[in-house]
Amino acid sequence: MTDQPQGIVHGVVEDLELPPEPPPHGPKIWIQENLLGGDTPTARVLNGLLSVIFGLIALNILQYVTSYIFEPSRRWSAVTFNMKLMMVQAFPQADLFRIWVSVGIFFVLVSFSLVVWGGGGGRLSMFSLAKGIRNIGVLFMIVAIMHGAPETWNLVSLPLFTIDSPTAWSLARVVFFLLGLALFAAGFLYLRASGDAAKEQSVPVLSLLVAGMVIITTAIWLIKLPVPEGQFGETTASIARTTTGPWTILFAVAIGSYFLARVLVRVFDPALIKRILLFLWVFSYPIIIMVIQRKPVLLWGDILGGGPTVWWESGLGLFVLFSLIGGAVIWWLALSTDVTVGRVIAIAMGAVLAIGTWLVVNASNDWEDIIRDGVPESAALPLWVAIVAALAGIALIAAGLLIPDGIEIARVIGLIMGVVALLVWFVPMLFVVRFLLITFALTAIAAPSFGGSTQARVRVVAVWIALVFLVVVTFVLGEAETALEFQSTTFLGGFNFSILLAITGLVLSFPLGVVLALARTSTMPIFRLLATGYIELIRSVPMITWLFFGAVMLPVFLPDGITFDEIVRVIGIVAIFNAAYVAENVRGGLQSIGKGQYEAASAMGLSTVQSTALIVLPQAIRAVLPALVGSIIVSFKDTSLVAIIGLADVLFIAKSFVPGQTSPHNFLGTQPQMLFFIALFYWVFTFSFSRMALRYEKSIGLGEH
Amino acid sequence: MVTPLEPQTGTSEHAKPPFWRNVTVLKWIAQIGFLTFFIWLFYILISQAVSNLEGTGIAFSWDFLAEPLGVLLGEGFNTSPGSGIEALAVGMTNMLRITASGIVAATIVGTIIGVARLSSNWIVSQVANAYIEFFRNIPLLVQIYFWQSLVLTLGELTVEEEGAAWFFATSKGIAIPWLTPRAGRWQYIALLVLGAFVTRWVYKWRVRILEEKGVETHAGSWALGVFATFLIAGWLVHPIMGLFGFLWSALAWVFGNVPVILFQLVFAALAAWLAYRFIKNFLDERRTPAGLAKLTDDDYFRLTVAGILGLAGVAFFLLGPGNATVSRLLGRDLTFSMNWGLEPIFSFLAEKFDFSTGLPLDFSRPEVVVPTRFAQYSPAVGKAFTPAFVSVWIGVTLYTAAFIGEIVRAGIMAVHRGQNEAALAVGLRRGQVLRLVVLPQAFRIVLPPLGSQYLNLAKNTSLGIAVAYAEVVQVGQTIYNQEGQTLAVFIIWMAFYSIVSLVLSGVVNYYNRKMQLVER
């Protein structure tokens, strides 16, 4: 027994073992494995057959596509000539720099973000890069060969369009082939020479991006594209300076701001730059649309008061009034521990509300007529609203007298303000005031939850003032006439409009979607029922139906005197529609959060509102960000539907405008190729965006915990 | 042990808190308040809409459903419908036609693509990959436009081709030979339904024997044989199903002669029963072995609301509005030219089950009646598809197939690893592994996202309006352009699509639940 060891000490293995040598590889083995693989001879033969059939199908399709593109009778000049039309539609030539500035702002923001949020897409191994170059080379060569292939090579000859098959090797074809050969040789030789070392080496994706920009810049200066000549003719010409110049500058700006950002990050606090950048991301977009592109005519009389506008209806007046009065009320609501003051304020507000509405109603209605003839139809609604508002005022007085606790008075005031704000929506008044009242009500309801120390109260009031500023500025800019001169109903059109629709629709839908998701997961059955009903109704009916609703029927539901531009209506509908989908995404995120988080939050004494805003939503939204990024793609694709209701987005222009042109150039009959182009256009955007989204998804997947 | 509560430990607080601090009461006040606001808002909007419509001189009404319309539809079982409801019915059938055939085709193409995507053959998987990346990244509308422009560049339909070809692919559409239903089809279909039930029973019976005796009973072959017998023999003996004609006539008589008040009573009883069921279940859930548990304030609120809703339902159906609704549902007071009551349905069926001995189906080739037109939907001329149908059908099918391909791929990948190895380890061949182990499990994973793709396909058929395919949205738009009844048409759209969605997701959920049961 005693000679048995009591335990064995293994020690720690110092040297890690190397993995076994990878199996040999080479083109022959690759073909054996990937094209002729199989356990049995029959399987191998079958697999080979499959390879041949699918290879032929692929080649056939490739031949069709290349023949279609390069056929001499194609008139790609329809695309080049109308490029500006498709991008911005009727945007005036003289103000075109506004578009370039918009793109420039976007580029600068992207460059800065790449630096600040790090990475810049990580690194790409030389191995996959060389492989990619090699494969592209092969593709180029195949295209060059197939393009001229005789028609007898076709597996199936579809009578879709005649294939012109020049057997001669034109110069372009030879150049294309040689380019492919060069790429192939470069990739192949590199892989051959470096062997396994290629897998170790890598290049930053960012420098590839820069290289790409340089190549594109060079290309657009050198390349010649087809342009129309006369009614039906076509010739080739360099790209206009008005296009190449701005793009060159934009690329330079992008690269320059990248290096500027790298310097700035060293000099200043990165956290500060991050915050500024986030702010700019949020606000650059409305500024681009409302200020830079729209070129509003600012009437200073309307903004500062004076002239025909009373000072308290001017932008500045409204801002000052609402900031001061609203700010004072919210300052108090945010703490509200002083019960006596609370009561006094509640009673005062109630009195103002009740007596004020009474006076207004009394002044605007002839009571003798009403008593004699009943309520006239036109006055019925405002009258009811006023009565309810007056009752709310009385309720406020009662609350001030009865409720013995400050914070509850604050809550009641917030709620009653909310009810009143919703009710007076239907009373004739300045539209901006309606919005300000709703904003005030929402802030008032939230104030008791997020107030507290002096610091917190200052923050709540600051948020309120910022909101007032935002609402007022939006309205001032929105109501201002545009100084642009264009031949259309709106300055937005083409791709510019598609982008606007996709982004605005999604951004606006986000808050609504979050609220719906919270309601749908709430424990309160009526909220759950309403949210579920909304979401399911929106989702079960196709989007085009909702677009018709927005275009044709929305005006019917609006009270007299309230009208929206068709574009605004469509944006609103897109937002309402997307909200249902955003809600479902967010709901997924909410459900992924463990019960423990809710319990911990409430055990710490956080209220439901606080734990939702501080604990649950931040986590839920982070969890569903990839899905939300995915829904940007869907939203972008869906914008094409507005072509059906006749709005001039990029698809509508390409499909209907361009093929209808007869002078100065005749582009009748170019519809199929315009559609071909537009399909490619959409494809490039959605495909590259979905790839970026995938990369992003992977990066946060690795980053978390 | 029991320490009596001291006064300072809070006996004074034992009383119910005031309502403004009672969590339950506050929650319900908030909900009921919001609901009231919501209903009020809804009422305001609707009444605003009604008054606005009156202001434009077109008062809201449903009359257009029954009145003759002067519209021509692109295609459908009746291209010059006599009334609004008929036109909408044509649109709905067209929409369902494309949805049903599209779902089948997209599933087949998508499954092939999904499996090909995972093939070990490099070319096959790359082609599948290219397919997916290509079709799902281009907006469907662009694709539909593109297919339309391609179909329109096909050759002209010429006279020489009349009767000369089996297939036509021209700018006037595509035509193929087809089986045309004949007079005997109703009896034949009924026989096949009966056959399906019998087959199911036979299958279960053979399986039971297999389980009891442990011998191979060839249940599958038996079932196949039985159904084939029905299929073949039914061709000749289907007239015996004419017996059902008596049943249909009897039902038609019943529905034709029962007073409306009976239906009202039935509906009222249903409402009361639902409320009763809810309350009973609710109480049962909270009943404890020791008797009825203490109900919270929340529970009382719920019970009260349920009770009130039940009573409201009963009152609704027994009083005036219920009378009107039931009359409308049964199509009595309104003289729609197409009567949606139950009685006509059964009289119609009774007519069809008349022991007639005609063939159920007939084979026919496409035929060009006028030099440039196919004979569409006439009794025996193959099947012709208009360019609009073809472009929408190809569009939604290929587009949806790309998504289905991804779903199938993900489903197979999810099963793959351990299951695959385990199955290989017990000695199954690769083909068997895929068929017996991987696919059945993948199907379970795939089903829910597949269902949502089917729903998307159904909704996407509405893009047919872009190429003037006469589906329900296009027909609706035609109607409101003529009649101005936008609100009514919109309500019909919503109702129709909601029903389609409900039915589709109902079917998917049913299968899903069945799958889950199998898993247990």
Added chain:
Amino acid sequence: MTEDRKPMIVSEGVKKWFGDFQALRGVTTTVGERDVVVVIGPSGSGKSTFIRCINRLEVHQEGRIAVDGIELTNDLRNIDAIRREVGMVFQSFNLFPHLTVLENITLAPIWVRKHTRTESEENGMQLLERVGIPEQADKFPGQLSGGQQQRVAIARALAMNPKVMLFDEPTSALDPEMIKEVLDVMKELAESGMTMIVVTHEMGFAREVADRVLFFDYGTIVEEGTPEHFFTNPQHDRTKLFLSQIL
């Protein structure tokens, strides 16, 4: 027993059902100020449910619970007040993964107690020193070990200056080598005079620190007493059986 002390938690005939299942069958006990009560019992015996009723994570259906003289009812104010006075530590830590350690700790003081950020952060750092991990303040919970996470959770609960601390199996989800560091913090807390109710399977802790041990089974207190009495001379058969199985 500690009859002389002011009663901090009073529970009288507390009953609770989950559907048909009765989780608590009339729990009656009193916990005095500065008492450390350890609750043990087999799983499913209702011990967790009981302490979760004390800060109303679960709502009891019959009986009464009062904490520091405030009775638990539907009253919004009472619920708020009790949650401020009662800190809770969970089996699975439940730290907020999107906030740093320090932000986890300062969250409730800032938003519930309405303290300023600076004073909350100072206090938070002191608490982190008390639980022995001040250097982890700016890390995220996901970067810490289980034991460290649980200590942060304790600091987080303490940041509200609670009068009572509830521990729901604080060491069950930990690796054996991390249990001690958490128990040490809890011992220190007990010595400082905190009123504590601890649901745990750590019998060593119960013996060493507890003033009183409650044994739960079938939703009720089967036996209670001082640790010496409980571990050396249990009266009830069920208790004997349980102790024989775990010791």
